[in-house]
Amino acid sequence: MSACGSNDESAESSGSGALDAATNAKVKDIVGHFQRTNRTPGVLVGIWSPKGTFVSATGTADLKTGAPLRSDMQFKIASQTKSFTANLVLQLVGEGKVALDDHISKWVTGVPNGDRITIRQLLNHTSGLADAFTSPTIQAKVQTGCTVPELLTAEAKIPPVAPPGTKWSYSNYGYNLLGRLVELAGGQDLSTAVQQRIARPLGLRRTLLPTSGNGLSKPFTHGYGLGDLGPTQAPTASDDATALPASCLWAHGSMVSTLSDMRVWSRALATGALLKPEVWAEATKNPIPFTFAGNYNGPGKWQYGLGFVESGGFIGAEGSFAGYESTTMYSPTRRTTIEVVSTKIPNAITPPPMFQALAMAIYGTGIGFGLTPEQALAPTFKGAAG
Template sequence: MSPVAPPGTKWSYSNYGYNLLGRVVELAGGQDLSTAVQQRIARPLGLRRTLLPTSGNGLSKPFTHGYGLGDVAPTQAPAASDDATDLPASCLWAHGGMVSTLSDMRVWSRALATGALLEPEVWAEATKNPIPFTFAGNYNGPGKWRYGLGFVETGGFIGGEAVSPAYESTAMYSPTRRTAIEVVSTKNPNAITPPPMFQALAMAVYGTDIGFGLTPEQALAPTFKGAAG
């Protein structure tokens, strides 16, 4: 397969790319990815309920059910029949199978945004020249977003976002403001997705002149119509 573009000139996301990286970790470290995550990330940071499940959905009680199976539209309220909680998260593996809590994500978002688990030269390379991007279907809304090596950035907040058939989430941290903001939805898809929800929350706390490139009204306007919309 031919490259999408020369390195550093264009953004293009691929779930499979993260699965390839997961396999690289296994081959380089000689252990399965789930174990590597625990030894290299979860335990050093003190994350108590964060894991990459090897079977099932990885959830332990109490947990919130998620919805989104079938033909649930972004503007449609889910029904009990749309419960997708039992979908095995293990099948998503390196590109989206992690299970965590809001408390753990607060710790993780700070570590990610400050490069706490990386050597300084590696973190400098990861944050060098992030690429502006737009997700399919206007998922991130009309604001300004950039993509680095494994993280997203907007208005000085650094973090990540994730989508599964039952849940959506965005966890962001601002090193200069020392603030973590996390948004989780138990339905997928939604007309107002977690990324612009996060931006609206940040503007409510710090004001509109934050560098997101949009107003609170724009952040809270239903815009996502689905990846194929």
């Protein structure tokens, strides 16, 4: 039984075989600590490495019915969507349809400082544009849905936070602009581009950017986190945020996926598999050290490339939206994927440092994360998830 009184399903499947007994026990302890501390209804964890495989679905998928969480269930990946949007842009760069040093004003009018903001700056969050998801106009529509013109119009009204190229500042608006760029330069809507350029080539069967509703189909897990739910507070059925539509997140955070699909995507993302080598070399050059508001990623070292995060040689993405928090990271040198999903927000221990704790349990503390296992598992995040 978990701390939430739910069923615990754990399946250590194999490709390379199970982790050794001591490491397996350590990983299970970390997963248990993560769930008990955050009091999240469900936790999905996937580890695929040369040292062994660990896949677990711990807890409850639906607090109303008590249905157990399963490892094949779909969930909202939130801002992990950005890695897909960025990859589409980089594909277009490789095709000569877009240049990294183009200004966004070439494609979209009405953008503050648009004649000085480059595509590169949008990709690595140095555009100086505001986050803008907090726009009162957008927030008023989150429960009913937004059109793309509504999003871009409302976001353009929020003043920039810095001149272009002068600081790192996370911008959901910037990624919605990139989504529109994909449509204009690529000649197809963003949802179709995701399917034709990424999902189908990689065989991702349950990964999509919804065109209506929340995008989830059975089997899926519910997600919890509405109102003033605390980082260490257990949600109730009334905190169910699953039904919220995805359209107000669009190119920056609306996609859904599964553990198995994200495992495949993480490897393609972190190796530039869908990109021309020269474009991938540019995407990984000179990543920018960053710190999220509220120290969301914990006290370790993190860097941002052109559409992905990096820590200790692992490359991937992270996402957080009402009901769901997740991170998926792949190390090309270690040939290892680690995924963490919580079906609640906010969490006192967030998925990014949780991933670091799991990696250190397998490979030791010398990875280069810039923190100890104890620091990674400390319940430090107190703010609302971003």
